[in-house]
Amino acid sequence: MIKIGLLGCGNVGHIIATNAESIQVTAVFDIIPGRAEELAALCHAQPYTDFDAFMQDDFSIVVEAASVDAVRIYGEAVLRSGRDIAVLSAGALADDEFREHLVEVAREMGKKIRIPSGAIIGLDNLKVGQISPPRQLLLRTTKPPASLGMTAEAPTEIFKGLAHECIKQYPKNINVAVALGLAAGRDADVELWVDPAAERNTHEIFVEGDFGDIYVRVRNVPSPGNPATSYMAALSILTLLKNLENPLVVGT
Ligand SMILES: NC(=O)C1=CN([C@@H]2O[C@H](COP(=O)(O)OP(=O)(O)OC[C@H]3O[C@@H](n4cnc5c(N)ncnc54)[C@H](OP(=O)(O)O)[C@@H]3O)[C@@H](O)[C@H]2O)C=CC1
Numbered sequence: 677m678i679k680i681g682l683l684g685c686g687n688v689g690h691i692i693a694t695n696a697e698s699i700q701v702t703a704v705f706d707i708i709p710g711r712a713e714e715l716a717a718l719c720h721a722q723p724y725t726d727f728d729a730f731m732q733d734d735f736s737i738v739v740e741a742a743s744v745d746a747v748r749i750y751g752e753a754v755l756r757s758g759r760d761i762a763v764l765s766a767g768a769l770a771d772d773e774f775r776e777h778l779v780e781v782a783r784e785m786g787k788k789i790r791i792p793s794g795a796i797i798g799l800d801n802l803k804v805g806q807i808s809p810p811r812q813l814l815l816r817t818t819k820p821p822a823s824l825g826m827t828a829e830a831p832t833e834i835f836k837g838l839a840h841e842c843i844k845q846y847p848k849n850i851n852v853a854v855a856l857g858l859a860a861g862r863d864a865d866v867e868l869w870v871d872p873a874a875e876r877n878t879h880e881i882f883v884e885g886d887f888g889d890i891y892v893r894v895r896n897v898p899s900p901g902n903p904a905t906s907y908m909a910a911l912s913i914l915t916l917l918k919n920l921e922n923p924l925v926v927g928t
């Protein structure tokens with residue numbers, strides 16, 4: 677059974693720790709002591725608020741479900757400790773210099789940085805874009821305004837531009853756009869909308885290239901502990917972990 681260290685004891689951390697059937701969460705880390713202790717008690721793990729002490733525990737992969745900042749602060753140390761890292765806050769990798777450095781460290785250590793599909797569908801075959809670059813790659817995301825901590829009277833576009841700029845303004849809301857771009861091999865265009873009538877987090881993906889054209893719409897149920905985060909993002913991490921040791925690999 678794979679032993680994991682969980683970085684971030686919020687909403688996704690809870691879903692992972694309380695649905696961990698084919699994995700064992702041995703250690704949990706959060707900057708807030710109460711959160712680490714509460715989650716550790718739920719999954720019989722060891723709680724940590726000191727990162728160096730956390731890294732001394734027994735696990736082979738760190739699952740990051742914390743923040744873009746957390747990836748920037750701890751990502752390299754995880755890889756240098758000889759462990760893989762699964763990164764949900766993929767927005768951290770929008771910074772070319774940071775990403776290239778982290779990938780170089782992973783290569784040097786023979787370790788992997790794993791990005792789950794998170795709250796969207798289709799990252800697997802969008803990787804064809806790395807061979808045949810898409811002419812259009814657009815993500816249109818629509819969320820309830822409250823999930824971004826704002827109010828709106830009508831559907832409102834709050835950002836239009838490239839993913840690497842959008843993630844700087846909305847680091848808790850648009851990690852999917854950066855993951856999309858990393859899969860397809862180019863920065864995605866993003867339209868971020870808030871809609872007071874929206875009950876779900878909707879992601880529409882528009883792609884056009886030599887292979888044809890693609891339209892994907894995902895209407896995500898918000899997760900129980902954080903409406904900005906779609907429940908599917910937590911399921912996606914759990915699925916990535918469940919399949920880590922499966923010899924049968926499905927999808928590109
Ligand atoms: N790739 C994708 O498709 C998706 C990615 N995400 C991302 O996944 C991450 C987790 O989401 P979710 O669980 O809902 O978020 P939560 O805010 O519910 O939980 C994150 C937890 O990690 C803690 N944390 C933040 N920074 C650090 C740090 N530097 N060191 C230790 N702990 C830290 C937070 O503390 P505090 O509250 O004090 O900040 C909080 O307890 C978020 O970054 C989110 O944006 C979410 C959905 C989809």
Ligand SMILES: O=C([O-])CC(=O)C(=O)O
Pocket residue numbers: 794795847848849850851852853877896904905906907909
């Ligand atoms: O969960 C979602 O729908 C998307 C999200 O928050 C993110 O990518 O950061």
